[in-house]
Amino acid sequence: MNVIVNHRSYTLPATPIAVICLDGCADEYLSVAIARGKMPRLAAMARDGWRGMVRGALPSFTNVNNSSIVTGVSPAIHGICGNFFLDPESGEEVMMNGPQFRRCGTILTAVADAGRKVAFITAKEKLRTVLGDGVVERGGIVFSSEKVDEAKLATHGIDNAMEIIGKPRPEIYSGDASIYVLEAGAALAEQGRADFLYLSTTDFMQHKFGPEAPEILDFHARIDNAIGRLLDAGCTVALTADHGMNAKNDTSGNPKVIFVETLLREKFGDSLRVICPITDPYVVHHGALGSLVMVHLEDPSIRTEVAEYLFAREGITEVLTREEAVIKLELASDRIGDLVVLSGRDVVVGKSPEHHDLSVLTGGLRSHGGRYEEMVPLVISKPLTPELQRHAEGDPRNFDVFHFACHV
Amino acid sequence: MNVIVNHRSYTLPATPIAVICLDGCADEYLSVAIARGKMPRLAAMARDGWRGMVRGALPSFTNVNNSSIVTGVSPAIHGICGNFFLDPESGEEVMMNGPQFRRCGTILTAVADAGRKVAFITAKEKLRTVLGDGVVERGGIVFSSEKVDEAKLATHGIDNAMEIIGKPRPEIYSGDASIYVLEAGAALAEQGRADFLYLSTTDFMQHKFGPEAPEILDFHARIDNAIGRLLDAGCTVALTADHGMNAKNDTSGNPKVIFVETLLREKFGDSLRVICPITDPYVVHHGALGSLVMVHLEDPSIRTEVAEYLFAREGITEVLTREEAVIKLELASDRIGDLVVLSGRDVVVGKSPEHHDLSVLTGGLRSHGGRYEEMVPLVISKPLTPELQRHAEGDPRNFDVFHFACHV
Known part of the structure; x- marks a missing residue:
């Protein structure tokens, strides 16, 4: 069975498929967890299948990359270039919290149309609303662990979800919220309720903990256990991430922040x-601080001067014009700023001190959004075909994950 | 015992130290080799010590990063910004094949001055000549596996090197050339002839093979065996890389090359x-094609136009002016071009078709030099101290490797 979505072709195998987007999973998390013996099932996947690095979409944010993963295309095509954008017509900041902002269909609805039992389970409710449209109408299941208690057959494709999963609703600001997503997927696969799953977690734990923290090692052990259930249920499992994660602090443990609006307004x-x-x-978990911001100018004539001023700043790694960002970062022209500004591995960019509540950050800041969180792991439970191997030897993307999962 | 080199302080431990620079070792090589059970000793280092990612120097080339590693500082300070540079005074292309091009001293001579038995073993003879100066005069040992048969006490600090190592000279274009470096280091450590070792291999195998190739898995198994000998000899082992490595081909397996001089001269x-x-x-192994080139202009007034023209080209990811490159890439102003040009993960930049012999590339091109080969692994056989842990949670560099090795 073949489906075509956004000019890409997917041949659906007879066996179940589970694609996992482990939010904020920098490759180091997997390396350390495997080294410490916490992820034996993932280690076996890497041994018997494939493990490599794939390039995510920029900005290296959750919505952007989840949108790319479920559509199989770049933000230039799907239009989700962040959680917020400045509407050029109204001048208002608009939160892209619904499917109307997405400019193309998803693999999930196309596969449901082809008769597969699709399940899309997220940790955050926002991802369900942004990307889950049309799936339930086609017989699929879509819910978030955040609001699993609200799941109904008519609206989510499932009644009594918590009973089926065997666990009550988890707290959203927890590792449990993510574990729950994979365990829910495993329950659906085990019970034959779904055979084409997209399971997308939240990066609460990764924002909080580096790879060696006992808390995250325990978290990854539980993730691995759920992966094992998916494998045991017969799924081909493909795991990738939406973005990486880096510490963004100075040696005293204080966040390294450049407040770009403040800086620019002064000048x-x-x-x-x-x-x-x-x-x-x-x-x-991140105080709205990441490694990419958009600058909007009322007076376009100062753009080059602003760009040069910003780029001269220590910690700023790239400043692209709107036109350059469309090509180099694959972004949609009307959803970005006159300038797109990226910061370094250990630096975040923000708006102004008033805009960000740093007091919420306990134990330092870990975040993402820039070039240094662009590369993420891909682990697949089966070896690559020669054709996929050639693909992997080019510039494979995290939003190729359904392509890999369908064709191994 | 404390030594200060280039304004950095190193406290020498009583135990032997072996720092390994595994040339071209993208992190994926280690992940795959460990997953396939080929590197049990390295896996144990990651389990009992530390494994993480460190940022190399740009250009992500061998000489640049080996220079940074042995000096502990960036190319802005040591001045080695590539293998070649255009001498601004003579207008000649100069190969930086001797120590006179380096602008600061090395950790190796300082540690030898402090009474330690230093050994610096490289695969390529060029690295010995560029970085090994002063060590033999201070009682240390310096030779390359390429010319191990020429090693003499007066000039290399060792007679009968091949007998001591127990193996004849390897072929330079081989995996053996690298294995030999580590085995030679192990022999010196085992025999108490050295207690402060810098072992630097060649990336011949990595240019040729991706992480899953049987040839490189076998290579890494032999590397691991030599690492085991160093550990068994009581060394604290710290392994990093000078740069990563990526395939640079289209889906047909042909190199993706932008010939920058040809392109610019046409225009x-x-x-x-x-x-x-x-x-x-x-x-x-790479046809002199990497992911970074320098552009020198006779007429500086066209610089902005040239930069914009280049940056608009697909596959070009960054174009920096000389002044920007000094700050953003930590380069030395007089050793770089008017423009510094970087290309993408799967793209290389060259001079002109005549300048590069692509026929030497069998099985496609794998290379490095750009931003996508900047991040490399660091694996240490001992756990980090709290202070090193804080350091690692910032923006640790591959040229911090001696700092890590001395202070764990």
């Missing part, structure tokens, strides 16, 4: 705005 | 030159 006046497209209702 | 005329600083006498 160029108030006729400019900075949008932090990482901002969303779930900011407790 | 801007002949008054410009492109320098490929990856060029060296050992080009069989």
Whole structure:
């Protein structure tokens, strides 16, 4: 059975498929967890299948990359270039919290149309609403662990989800919220309720803990256990991430932040705005600070001067014009700023001190959004075909994960 | 015992130290080799010690990063910004094949001054000549596996090297050339002839083979065996890389090359030159094609236009002016071009078709030099101290490896 979505062709295998997007899973997390013996099932996948690095979409944010993964295309095509954008017509900051902002269909609905039992389970409710449209109408299941208690047959494709899964609703700001996603997927696969699964977790734990923290090693052990259940249920499992994660602190443990709007207004006046497209209702773990912001200028004539001023700043690694960002970062022209600004491995960019509540950050800041969180792991439970091997030897992307999963 | 080198302080432990620079060792090589059970000793190091990612120096070339590792500082300070540079005074292309091009001292001589038995063993003779100066005069040992048969007490600090190591000279274009480096280091450590070792291999195998190739899995098994000997000899072992490695081919397996000088001369005329600083006498494995070149302009007034023209080209990821490159890439102003040009994960930049012999590339091109080969692994046989842990949670560098090795 073959389906075509956004000009890409997917041949659906007879066996069940589970694609996992482990939010914020920098490759180091897997290396350390495997080294410490915490992920024996994933280690076996890497041994018997394939493990390599794939390139994510920029900005290296959750919505952007989940949108790419479920559509199989770049943000230039699907249009989700962050959680927020500045509407060029209204001048308002708009949160892209619904499917109307997405500019193309998803693999999930196309596969459901082809008769497969699709399940899309997320940790955060926002991802369900942004990417889950059309699946339930086609007989699939879509819910978030955050609001699993609200799941109903008519709206989510499932009644009594918590009973089926065998666990009550987890707290959203927890590792449990992510474990729950994989365990729910495993329950659905085990019970034959789904055979084409997309399971997308939250990076609460990764924002909080580096790879060696006992808490995250325990977290990964539980993730591995759930992966094992998916494998035992006969699934081909493909695991990737939406973005990596890096510590963003100085040697004293204080966040290294460049407040771009403040910086620019001091020099160029108030006729400019900075949008932090990482901002969303779930900011407790990162204070809305990431490694990419958009700069909007009322007066386009100062653009080159602003760009040069910003790029000269220590910690700023790239400043692209809108036109350059469309080509180099594969972004949609009307969803980005006049300038797109990226910061270094250990640096974040923000708007102004007032805009960010740093007091929510306990134990330092870990975040993402820039070039240094672009490369992520891909682990597949089966070896690559020669054709996929050639693909992997080019510039494979994290949003090729369904392609890999379908064709191994 | 404390030594200070280039304003950095190293406290020498009583136990022997072996720092390994595994040339071209992208992290994927280690992940796959460990997954396939080929590197049990390295896996144990990651389990009992530390494994993480460190950022190399740009250009992500061998000489640049080996220079950084043995000096502990960036190319802005040591001045080695490639294998070649265009001398601004003579207008000649100069190969930096001697220590006179380096602008600061090395950790190796300082540690030898402090009374330690230093050994610096390389695969390529060029590295010995560029970085090994002063060590033999201070009682240390310096030789390359390429010319181990020429090693003499007066000039290399050792007689009968091949007998001591127990093996004849290996072929330079081979995996053996690298294995030999580690085995030689192990022999010296086992026999108490050295207690502070820097062992630097060649990336011949990595240029030729991806992480899953049976040939490189076998190679890594032999590397691991030699690492085991160093550990068994009581060494604290710290392994890093000078740069990563990526395939640079299209889906048909042909190299994706942008010939920058040809491209620019068509548009801007002949008054410009492109320098490929990856060029060296050992080009069989990469055809002198890497992911960074320098552009020199006779007429500085066209610089912005040239930069914009280049950056608009698909596959070009960054174009920096000389001044920007000094700050953003930590390079020395007089050793680089008017423009520094970087290419993508699967793209290389060259001079002109005539300048590069692509026929030497059998089985496609794998290379390095750009941003996508900047991040490399660091594995240490002992756990980090709390202070090193904080350091690792910032932006640790591959040229911090001696710092890590001395202070765990």
